[in-house]
Amino acid sequence: MTLPATGRTRVLLVGAGEPGLHVRRELRNSDFEVVGFIDDDKELWGRRIGGSPVLGAIQDLERVVQACHVQEVVLCMPSASKAELQRVAARCERLSVKTSSLPRLDEVISGQVSSLGQLRPVSMEALLGRHSITHPQDVPELNRTYGGKRILITGAGGSIGSELVRQLRRFQPSQLILLDKDENNLYEITCEIREEFESVVEVIADIRSRDVLEKVFRRYRPEVVFHAAAYKHVPLMEHYPAEAILNNVMGTRHVAELSRDWGVDVFVFVSTDKAVNPSNAMGASKRVAEMIVQSLASSCATTRFCCVRFGNVLGSRASVVPIFQRQIRQGKNITVTHPDVMRYFMTISEAVQLVIQAGSLGRRGEIFLLDMGDQVRIVDLARSLIELSGLIPEKDISIEFTGLRPGEKLNEELLIDGEQGARSTKHPKIFVVSALDRDWSHLGSAVATLEATAHAGDAAAIRGILQSLNIGYYNGRHEKKIHKTLTRIEIPDPSLDAAAGLAREGNA
Numbered sequence: 001m002t003l004p005a006t007g008r009t010r011v012l013l014v015g016a017g018e019p020g021l022h023v024r025r026e027l028r029n030s031d032f033e034v035v036g037f038i039d040d041d042k043e044l045w046g047r048r049i050g051g052s053p054v055l056g057a058i059q060d061l062e063r064v065v066q067a068c069h070v071q072e073v074v075l076c077m078p079s080a081s082k083a084e085l086q087r088v089a090a091r092c093e094r095l096s097v098k099t100s101s102l103p104r105l106d107e108v109i110s111g112q113v114s115s116l117g118q119l120r121p122v123s124m125e126a127l128l129g130r131h132s133i134t135h136p137q138d139v140p141e142l143n144r145t146y147g148g149k150r151i152l153i154t155g156a157g158g159s160i161g162s163e164l165v166r167q168l169r170r171f172q173p174s175q176l177i178l179l180d181k182d183e184n185n186l187y188e189i190t191c192e193i194r195e196e197f198e199s200v201v202e203v204i205a206d207i208r209s210r211d212v213l214e215k216v217f218r219r220y221r222p223e224v225v226f227h228a229a230a231y232k233h234v235p236l237m238e239h240y241p242a243e244a245i246l247n248n249v250m251g252t253r254h255v256a257e258l259s260r261d262w263g264v265d266v267f268v269f270v271s272t273d274k275a276v277n278p279s280n281a282m283g284a285s286k287r288v289a290e291m292i293v294q295s296l297a298s299s300c301a302t303t304r305f306c307c308v309r310f311g312n313v314l315g316s317r318a319s320v321v322p323i324f325q326r327q328i329r330q331g332k333n334i335t336v337t338h339p340d341v342m343r344y345f346m347t348i349s350e351a352v353q354l355v356i357q358a359g360s361l362g363r364r365g366e367i368f369l370l371d372m373g374d375q376v377r378i379v380d381l382a383r384s385l386i387e388l389s390g391l392i393p394e395k396d397i398s399i400e401f402t403g404l405r406p407g408e409k410l411n412e413e414l415l416i417d418g419e420q421g422a423r424s425t426k427h428p429k430i431f432v433v434s435a436l437d438r439d440w441s442h443l444g445s446a447v448a449t450l451e452a453t454a455h456a457g458d459a460a461a462i463r464g465i466l467q468s469l470n471i472g473y474y475n476g477r478h479e480k481k482i483h484k485t486l487t488r489i490e491i492p493d494p495s496l497d498a499a500a501g502l503a504r505e506g507n508a
Helices: 018-026 058-067 082-094 105-109 124-128 140-146 159-171 183-194 210-220 234-239 241-261 281-299 320-329 348-361 378-388 443-456 459-468
Strands: 009-014 032-038 072-075 098-101 150-154 175-180 200-204 224-227 266-270 304-308 312-314 334-336 345-347 364-370 399-401 430-433
Touching: 009 018, 009 058, 018 032, 018 320, 032 058, 058 082, 072 082, 082 098, 140 159, 140 348, 150 159, 150 210, 159 175, 159 183, 159 224, 159 348, 175 183, 175 210, 183 200, 200 210, 210 241, 224 241, 224 348, 234 241, 234 281, 241 266, 241 281, 241 443, 241 459, 266 281, 266 348, 281 304, 281 364, 281 443, 281 459, 304 348, 312 348, 320 334, 320 378, 334 378, 345 348, 348 364, 348 430, 378 399, 443 459
Parallel strands: 009 032, 009 072, 072 098, 150 175, 150 224, 175 200, 224 266, 266 304, 304 364, 312 345, 334 399
Antiparallel strands: 364 430
């Protein structure tokens, strides 16, 4: 094989994502010459990443190695399975090409790097602007709540649901019941979990079908339920408000009522800060779902209900960070809706730890919150991500403002009117708000009317009903700026019963 005059080792990078881009930059002034990338993302074929071409898919490995006189292959796929990496390495061995591999994703995020220069991974904690929060997992309350129990997770294939499954297995439940309507996501998480935890079953089901759900409860008799299934994308739900109601409201009612009827011990509802004075159909649907859970909690003595409310989750599927990363990888401008948009952020691990802790603490419909620090400006997040990728904002990558989307706020909130008594639990960064003292007698008929209107597909009527429910819902044409803070009142052994003196939820 004839080497180029420079005598530098010719390297092919497998994977044109952020890890591959980092390796490309680290090798720029070294004894290695990067001939290009291969990647299975068809959109990248023919493009140049960091100045090097994407030469084809991974299946083209042999052709590219021979055509480009490759001497070494670097596997830049830290999130790939061990089996997948071994298959590619075996193909390289047959070609008599040296193979190197980056550390696995958990090692990269924890700060470890490969021997091939200093890879600078994009750390979620660096984007947060604060240290991520961890809570002890070996406490007796958690083991009592989850150990040896049959646990049902709805939305188990999603970002939160799948991480819930991963973290719950450490408590050695007697069975994990994974429910989702997306067969691909459900299949992937089930295969992953079965490698280390055998007592897991997958259920393809839609939470909108009460009859199907009842068969699931009858067959598996769950003792703990984590309800994470939901439609979450604000712009889509503005176009399809009926779907938000049928899935987020009616689906939650089905799962919560069946949990009560079948004697579930603990029910945890995963909510969102967008439920607070909602300016969009998605947030309003989640607030109504919170109210359904709290109404059941007020009248049920056997099941312990609670809700968890948190902000945007960094790195979750189709969230802002993966979108920004894709735009950076493709050399496009980063698109931000508005220069003043701010959001609360937390990592997937933080969100799931909060959900698990809430399940051991909740009693009667409380709302649990995480101290997420200050809100982060999205444009600052974009700049940080560009810089952490080794690029210069407005030189290598520009930021483009596209305007607020339908139903989008400039700022999110954590507490609704009346929720003034947020107090800390024995975990200093977890706060709890007792369920509001309300008369829930009219909620059932209102939800029934909302359901009928959603089935009819009348978007205008749905918005009218949401406005009449006294949940602070407005259409987003004007921007409310209500800032509530969490009062840090340390309680040695907090009682989670309804706090006396809490004001009723008033008009927004």
